[in-house]
Amino acid sequence: MKQKLYISGMILGATKKSIVILGNGISGITTARHLRKKTDYSITVISEEAPFFFSRTALMYVYMGHMQFEHTQPYEADFWEKNKIQLIQKRVIQLDSENQQLLFDDKSSLSYDNLVLACGSIPNRFGWPGQDLKAVQGLYHKQDLDNLEKWSDSIHEATVIGGGLIGIELVEMLHSRGKKVHFLIRESSFWNTVLPPEESELVNQHIRAHGIDLLLLSELKSIKGDTDGRVCAVKTKDGKELPSEFVGLTVGVSPNVAFLKESGLAIGKGILVNRFLETNLPNIYAIGDCAEQQEPLPGRSAIESVWYTGRMMGETLAQTLAGKKTAYQPGPWFNSAKFFDIEYQTYGQISPSPDKKKENQIYWQHPNKNCAIRLSFDPNSMKILGGLSLGIRMRHATFDQWLTQNYQIEEVIKNLDAAFFDQEFSLNYLKEFQNEWELKKSEFAFRL
């Protein structure tokens, strides 16, 4: 039906350029919205997963009962029609770049003038024995949420494997519904590839305070099934057997590119793109989780699978498609998360184990509350490099300014008050942090 409309639109306004966006996540939808503001092109968004854009990061709150699925959709259903953004819910099986068209699993096709690939990621699986048993899954798609809900009532005990952001979310979700949860982490401490040791330890303790069975330095050996083919236990490499009616595999995600292998697109781990988000094929672009920068930006990963970068790539590409060729140029890195009750924000560069010649850090932690602040700086120029906070909200705009304008660390600490973003009447730990700096300052100077 929708496709018919689209085709008749093509006939009536034959000159209108048609932009087809594959994927209705934050990257694809941002492109569509900004492009609509700037042009009258025909815009079509394809998704197999869901009819309307929803916030992927909010799926956890649906399972926890904070919201209904509808609440995760930032726009009302008639928004798309009003803005003449056509939505197609179908599965694309092939890209025919020669004829500039996409083929669907129902044998129909759709041609494009410009194609935007924003097809996201898929959860990783590393070939563990038993990984295909029933009630073994990742948490990424809407369908994963539906499946989890389907199993939910029959879960008493569950194991989540992989200590990253999705892992801890899944642990919190299961815990909120009264399940006993084992949290299996390969590393010696939670997310310590990103978090410095003190913060990581603080989160470890918080996870345990919630009654989670946190197993550090533990690796999955195999997953055991029952006679119905459903998981019943998890075996670890150190010989433990954890009874589990559900297993969450949250060991990272990879670009969702399998269906593009034969398309002629240059693919590494993801779809290779240049700074302008162009692929090797004409009129085809890739953004978001599925894109891999041929030359990563200084200090950044080639694949950045976070919400914010997806959005920024979408904003950038809309400019290019609207006729103003624009390079992907994100400002200083920032990210955020929440570990159970502890909010986490980070700005710029905070290395988990910094090379002290290039990056020095000052850290303060509340003696008994889940609050901590860390700032990093260049020990030679004394310029600020980054900031990280747990349990304390920081003002993005202030940090952005400090980082882009290369503020001195002294100056930053003196004015740290300007960065606090907690609700009014919240306790403010400015003095404590400044005292910590005064104590440690001589030590840093000595290193100089």
Place this chain on the structure above:
Amino acid sequence: MFSIKRQGSIGLGLLGLTLLFFALIIPIENKTAYLGISFLLLTLGGLFYFNAIYGNTLAGIKNDGVWFNALSTRGISGWILGMFLTAFYIAIYWFPEVLGYNEQGVSTGLVALFDPLSYLLNGNAATQWFLYGTLYTFAIILFGIKFIWKYWGNRYQLFRTLSVIFFQFCFAFFIPEILSKLNPDTPYFAKDLKNMWPLNYYFLDQWHLKNMLNGGNLGLFFLVFGLVMIFIISPILTYRYGKRWYCSWVCGCGALAETAGDPFRQLSSKKLSVWKFERWMIHAVLVFVVVTTIAAMWSFLTDNPELSFMTRGQFISGVVIVLIILMLTLFFWNKNGLEKDAKYTLISLGTILTLILSIQSFSGQYTILFIDAYSFQKWYGFGIGAAFSGVLGVGFYPFLGSRVWCRFGCPMAAILGLQQRLFSRFRITTNGGQCISCGNCSTYCEMGIDVRAYAQRGENIVRSSCVGCGICASVCPRGVLKLENGELEGRINTTAYPLGNNMEVNP
């Protein structure tokens, strides 16, 4: 274990409630003891329950399972509660005799059960309004404790809740009752200092004005204080802090919504169409209350020239001049990019002006547009004062959310809201590019504001309806929202992109 504690405490509370309503059927001998035991059971049931659900938890957001709970999502228990509340309100307003109230003689039943407390506080037998006020205040204190427990560790929510409890208990309940006891011979007038016009719509009605003027020093004090509140204190506080200083820190309706109504806040509709309806509705009520009040003043000045210091002609001219000044100010301010909101306000003011001028040109002594001035008051009292604020406002908590009255019907909220949008330092700041569009803020906004729509664009939220409860900021998982007071300049910002992208943007 947990569920035994929960069910046991709910049972205890329900027993208390049942005992109370048993007084409708069975004559009570020892009222003091009976009332005391009922309230004790209610209190203990409540406290045990709050302890069961929050007692062993870490500080954090406690919204787990909100959408699985029938009570808070229009399930069967929600419907039962809603119908019970609605029935109670209908009885209070229109059939108090059902509760045992006897206007001519000695009350019986539930109303009479409250006699001991009423004699103690104000020296008279209980009325249905005393019964209502007591239960209302009790609910705010009890569920206020729950709210504080729920948001333990959040000092904004703590102070705000202590504030509404304080103002309800002292200003709306305790002080007015004591003042009545100390001044038994003065005619009745409202003694709740914080209940200002136009929320207290009869403040300037003929009978109320007369009673205040005949109420000695106390009456005069309340009259002067009421006027000072309307014209001086409120505009200053709203300029400095937004309408939250009243709506979610002081107001009694707000107090009930924020405490007992908290489990229902997520039921408010966030649809664009409802927002449009809200804007028309709230302005219509505003026009209605202003015209009603002016009509009341008109008839007061007509009937009591000896009590007044101006003639009705002077009064009407004064009002017309004030309205014209307001309209002109708005008209010239229009250039600041407030077209839509200013338009609504202009239309409202224009309507009021037209209606008032019609007093002069068309009407006899008591009529506006051929309608009896008194019937304006009567219909306002019935439609807005009772049906809307009471029955719909509270009775429908479990159906439409906790702030239906505040959002669609409260003329006070309308006036404060106009000022908040046009002339106030208050705004909700969004934190650069940190929003992940999850929707918790919008879901838990009791006023039905789609907070996320602003946050995900990196835009400040400056909405006339925002009561500043701060829950959006509390439930945000990424630290994106902060209620702030700041400079007027630049508080309404419509940025092209949220912070984070360094690309050059087309102007």
